[in-house]
Amino acid sequence: MGSSRPSARHRPRPVLEGGALRLGDQLVPLRSGAMHYWRLPREHWRDALGELKALGLPMVETYAPWSVHEIAGPEGEGPRFDFGEKDPRKDLGAFLDLAHEQELLAFVRPGPHINAEMTLFGLPERVVNDPDVQARSPRGNPVVLYFPPKMFPIPSHASEAYFEALAGWYEAVGEVLAPRLWPDGPVVLLQIDNEAGYFFRNGPYCQDYHDDAVGLWHGYLAERHGDLAGTGEAHRESYASWAEVRPPVAFDAMEGGQLRPGALARQLDWAGFQEHLLTRAIGKMAASARRAGLDGPATVHNVSLGDGGLPVSIPALGEEVDLVGLDYYHGAREHRMVKRRTLYLAGTQEVPFAPELGVGAPPWFTPLSHEDSLTTALTALAYGLRGFNLYMAVDRDRWYGGAIDVFGHPRPEAADWRRLLAALEESEFHALERQAKVALLWPREYARLARATHLLGALSPSTLEALGASPVSGCRGDALGFEEPIQLAWWDALAQVANALTAANVPYVYVDGDAPIERFAEHAVVFAPSFAFADPARWGKLEELAERGVHVVYGPRLPTLDDTLRERAFPRPGGRAPTPLDPSTTHALVHDWIDRFDLERPYPALPPVDTCLHRGGDRDAVLFVLNPGPRVEAEISLPRPTVARDALSGEPLSGEDTLRVPMAPRSVRMLLLDEVKRPRPKARRRPAKKAGDGADVETKRKKGGAS
Known part of the structure; x- marks a missing residue:
């Protein structure tokens, strides 16, 4: 089947560049909107695509579902596929x-x-019902x-x-997609699988005890510990x-x-x-x-909600695909969680991207309003998100709240998304930077x-x-x-430092x-x-840093x-002794960093x-x-006289030393600033109140940790 496809050997490829895709001499921001073609009457496709483009999106995103396209073949033959013939x-x-035709790119x-x-x-039902395919419990x-x-x-x-069944599907869909890869067609992004996380059954001992998985477990241990004898030494066992x-x-691990x-070492290995x-x-x-001919587009993978508790290494996934992002479905009340997830994404990934930035939600999800979706988007952008896919831009079955209805007509809420996208375009937001000198x-260990010490079974850490x-x-x-209970203390340590940095206004x-x-x-x-205990490889990074x-x-x-859990001498990075942590000393520590490093x-x-x-350069x-929190008039200390404009409402704001900004409860405002050139004075003045006063330094594990 692959012989008729155009060769990709000399085809130019999309290249990720900041928060954009480089397509030859064109730079296209990573912004798209979801539309599911098979869920809409074909006569409405054109109108829906036109309205999606009118929102200000350069790209349409769609799934291509295996089960939708696969149909039964004649008895004794394999499955066939319907790509519009029936x-x-x-x-x-x-x-x-x-x-x-409408000059939209495709994801x-x-x-x-x-x-x-x-x-x-x-x-397909035949795949999930195949005993050889099914994941296995203990x-x-x-x-x-x-x-x-x-x-x-x-x-x-x-x-x-x-994987064998999957290869047949990729071959079939590759016949459709390969001739339409950029620059011959619109396809510039290709997602590999979806929300890797064991299909939400990711408790530490829920799965996978499939025979193929057990074989791979042994291979993993041999690579990690050298051989069977080395594995036995690590586990304090005499394996024959x-x-x-x-x-x-x-x-x-407790007896x-x-x-x-040794038992704990085995748990950590698992x-x-x-x-x-x-x-x-x-x-x-x-x-x-x-192998199916889909080797041109930049590849993507998305990680679901609950990423902090998933058995997923996002940097490791980033070695297999070009772009790893997080999905966002949050209420306005979830500011703390959106902030933490985005700061992780912005610090860990070269391009902070949301393959699913929720616009609406499925009906069995926590109810989300238009204001929830818009506030989540603004919060994520504030803390460093550079690209996103609005999911769903066009409504469909088993969903509510899309910006465009199933007939291709914009809903009233579409106006807010249009204004936001226009502001991102005007400010060249994909090329801007939120600078942070503290990481x-x-x-991971x-x-x-x-995860290993989690007590609630299928109600997993990520759930x-x-x-x-x-x-x-x-x-x-x-x-x-x-x-101390390390499984809890690491989270509290990060929360203490994060809260102190937040209280001091340090990015x-x-x-x-x-x-x-x-x-x-x-x-x-x-x-x-x-x-x-610590991972020697991670400690080696600290020494090198x-x-x-x-x-x-x-x-x-x-x-x-x-x-x-074997004895090892760990050098002190930079010759420095360990730092004790408690809320008072942590605030002092942060202010020491401010003074020493001119933060x-x-x-x-x-x-x-x-x-x-x-910022964009000096601007x-x-x-x-x-x-x-509740309604408040924010008082923002200015480094110089400033004129600003609210990106969504158009309201002008200005101030000499202080900018006063009325803030509704649980809200975010995006202000476009007039261009100001450096040199700039060091902006360290703040309103007359100590940095730690009134700061939320709540670190209770039951409420989610760092601010």
């Missing part, structure tokens, strides 16, 4: 051609898993997803039968064969109140393997897409410990976080023989410990939670054990109001003012 709504090629997501509120998440039973509209057994990310190295099915270090298995699966799917390191708690809320609370980001060292090296200060001149702060302890605090305001400045371009 049902005109399924003509994916015609839809993309129409988008191309296509062919799964295999797509969710999209579809029965079986867009997978008892060897199929793992079932309890999710509307219908429960079903989920595929294993290790199953070779699944790999058959004896079974995955853990429950947390069993008689005493820690069994948590690491669960991340590895997903990364490997996405890599295999990406390779399968390339908080996200310690402690996150793995938190708890998606529901508004923190990913450590369900952990056991004992210290496991350490000085910061989170950077995943798995991220390349370059993601850390651009910062003046890096803070890393550290306890009794200190050697490069980055101020590395760690604490409260210098580790003495590696991540297999800028642009346009500060009194808590709970937060501000975020985005102060956009100022976001965020109010997560």
Whole structure:
């Protein structure tokens, strides 16, 4: 089937450049809107695409569902596919051609898993019902997803039968997409799979005990520890064969109140393997897409809500695809969570991108209003989001709240999205930067410990976080023989420092410990939670950063054990002793950083109001003012006389030393600033109140941690 496709050998490719795609000599912002062609009458496609473009979006996004296009073939033969030959709504090629005719680019997501509120998440029934495909529980039973509209057994990310079936689908959809890849057609982005996270059944011991997964578990251990003997040494076991190295099915590292270090090392290995298995699966799917002729577009993967508790390494996924992003579905009340997720994305990824920035929601989701969706979008943009896909721009079944209805008519709410997109275009927002000189390191080995010690089974850490708690809320609370319960303490340590930085108006980001060292090296200060044990590879990054001149702060302890719980001498990065942490000393620590490293605090305001400045070169371009609390008039200290305009309402604002901005409850305002050239005085003045006074330094695990 592949022989008739155009060769991609000499085809120019889209290139990610900041928050945009470089298409030859054209730079296109990463902004799109979702429209599901098969869910709309074909006669409404043109109007819907026209209105999507009128919003100010340069790109349309669509899933291409496997189950929609696959039809049964003659008995004894394999499946066949309908791409419009029988049902005109399924003509994916015609839809993309129409988008191309209207000068829209395309972001296509062919799964295999797509969710999209579809029965079986867009997978064919024959695939999910194949015992060789199904993920397995510790008892060897199929793992079932309890999710509307219908429960079903989920595929294993290790199953070779699944990958073989998938290859047939990619070959079929590749016949449609390959001739329409840019520059011959509109397709510039291609998503590989969807929301890798074990289909939301991601409790630490829910799955995957499929035979293929167990084989990969053994391979992972051999690579990590050298061989069977090395694995036995790490686990403090005398393994005679790999058959004896079974995955853990429950947390069993404590016996008689005493820690069994080898058993805990095995638990941490299992948590690491669960991340590895997903990364490997996405890599295999990406390779399968390339073999099907889909090797031109930039590749994408999206991570669902609850990312802080998922068995997913976003930096590792970034080695398999070009762009990894987060999905956003939040109420206006969830300011703290949107902030934390976006600061992590902005710190960890080169291009902070939202493959699904919710506009509306499915009917069985937490109810979300237009104001919720718009506030979430503004909050994410404030903290560093550079590109996004409005999901859903065009409404459809099993959804409400799209900006454009199923007939292709704009709803009244579309006006707000049109104004926001116009402001992003006017300010060249994709090229702006929210500068942050402080990075908080996200310690993956402690996150793995938190998952391993989770007590609530299928009510997983990521589910708890998606529901508004923190990913450590369900952990056991004992210290496991350490000085403190590390599975909880790492989250509190990050929360303390984040709250102190917020109170002092100092911009910061989170950077995943798995991220390349370059993601850390651009910062003046890096803070890393550290306890009794640590990953030597992560610690090596801290040492190298200190050697490069980055101020590395760690604490409260210098580790003495590696991540297999064996003794190891860890040097002090930069020769510095560990820093004890408590709310009072943490505030003092942050003010020491401000003085020593000349940390800028642009346009500060009194808590709970937060501000975020985005610059373009020497130009102060956009100022976001965020109010997560009740109605207030924000008082923002200005570095110079300033004139601003509200991007959505058009209201002019100005001030000499102070900008007064009326703020509705739980609201965000995007202010376009007049161009001001440097040199600029250091903006460290703030309203007459101590930085820590009135700051929310709540770090209780039950409420979700850092501000």
